[in-house]
Amino acid sequence: MRTYDLVVAGAGPAGAAAAIAARRAGADVLLLDRAGFPRDKPCGDGIAAEAVAVLESLGVTGVTDGYPAIDRLRLVGPDGAAVARQLPRPAHTVPRLVFDERLVRAAVAAGAELRRHAVRRVSDRGDGVVIDDVARARVLIGADGAGSVVRRQLGHPVNPPGHLAVAIRGYAPTGNTSEQVIVTTRQRWPAYAWEFPIGDGTANVGYGEVLRGEALTKAYLLERMRDLLAGAEPAGVRGHHLPLSTRRPRPGRGRVLLAGDALSLINPFTGEGIFYAVLSGSLAGAAAAAGPEGVAERYRDALRGRLGRHLRHSGFAAWLSRRPRVVDAAVDAAARDGDVFDRMVELGLGDGVFDLRTIGRISLRLGHRRPAHP
Incomplete structure (x- = not known):
């Protein structure tokens, strides 16, 4: 050898x-x-x-x-709070x-x-x-x-369950060319669907959620994706695990x-x-x-x-986000404050961290939101 x-x-x-x-x-x-x-x-x-x-x-x-820069992100919280802003740095x-x-x-x-x-x-x-x-x-x-x-x-x-997610992805036609979209949902939280445009009239679309021990079927995952992305019908659908x-x-x-x-x-x-x-x-x-x-x-x-x-x-953000209200409060804060948005993006896509100002802004919005569900 x-x-x-x-x-x-x-x-x-x-x-x-x-x-x-x-x-x-x-x-x-x-x-x-x-x-x-x-x-x-x-x-x-x-x-x-x-x-x-x-x-x-x-x-x-x-x-x-050959793949155009995408300079905006739209995020929808599990109870409907939404923010759409320019990314700190373009993605592809x-x-x-x-x-x-x-x-x-x-x-x-x-x-x-x-x-x-x-x-x-x-x-x-x-x-x-x-x-x-x-x-x-x-x-x-x-x-x-x-x-x-x-x-x-x-x-x-x-x-183990709780630290492993499963997702499906495919490719679907889209009129969206410049905005990454993430739509979260309270149902079986934490879970979300996404639409990431490629630039050729199609987008990578998918849905994922954290596993809790039970097996999830492809049909179920596709149904959840269609619900959140307004009936998207992707081709080339494949699934994968995400070890968190x-x-x-x-x-x-x-x-x-x-x-x-x-x-x-x-x-x-x-x-x-x-x-x-x-x-x-x-x-x-x-x-x-x-x-x-x-x-x-x-x-x-x-x-x-x-x-x-x-x-x-x-890891602390993941623990906090077990409560959908906290996520909606963070989305609210990001809609009102571009620095909070940038911090959230850097934490989710790079090596960013929280700071006291961001935590304070999220806490303030949390205090203004009433629980959507008892």
Whole structure:
């Protein structure tokens, strides 16, 4: 078996970012994925400005070329409060069929070796990690998604009910070209539908909700989406799980690290995962390139320094948002105060945090709202 400085399981955004970061530091990288590219992946396709900024810091440009910037967001609260404002920084909607291939091409252009292979077994033997008896890694990064094999091999179970969501997405015609739309609902809260225009007369549309232990059918999810998006009839409907960041495993053990969805890095407030994926992947790749000694601790500290405060605040927001009244109060406050809106967007799409002023504005609106239901 050939030995690599780094083997990355999964060539999605987290894995590709890890490979690029490691190659920039001079590491020898093997990138594995069970699928060929281009390949589709169920997702909202929303690419926040923060994700683009991380990729640009790695020297990756052009990932949103051909897809117009979207500069507005409309948010409807579970009891009907609404706000529509300009985003602090424009976002894009890029189908994962396109976005992921562009990142993989960038990783290969940076010098990573790409191989089609479904990882089934990993074994940390102290002096290296063996992957299916086909390669040995000084460091292994598991970036293989919500159903991560590497995560299971480390002994971490899937997220439990209350910390795992399920969503469907498809593509439907739309006359909306410049506004991302999120419509929340009190029914089976927390839950919401979305419409993210691509720019070609279609939009990525979908619906998701937090799982509570029971199985949810595709028919049920489609019905909920139609109710919230005025009868949208999408094509290409697929479902996916969202492991929320409110229940994360350890980011690494020994020579094995986790990144992206495999680390349960899904924003519990919005379901956003691309920014977390490319950021955690880049941090994991840089940690791996520095060598196997102490790599898990080095990566843990890098994650904590970059995302620790934000993750605490997003977890707090998720706890607060269990009460739909609080969400409507936040939407009310954002409609009245552009700074509150910007804080909410940064918390939901990037690495933002609450501040006392924002909390005060939301508390004030909460005091003005009467409970919609006893």
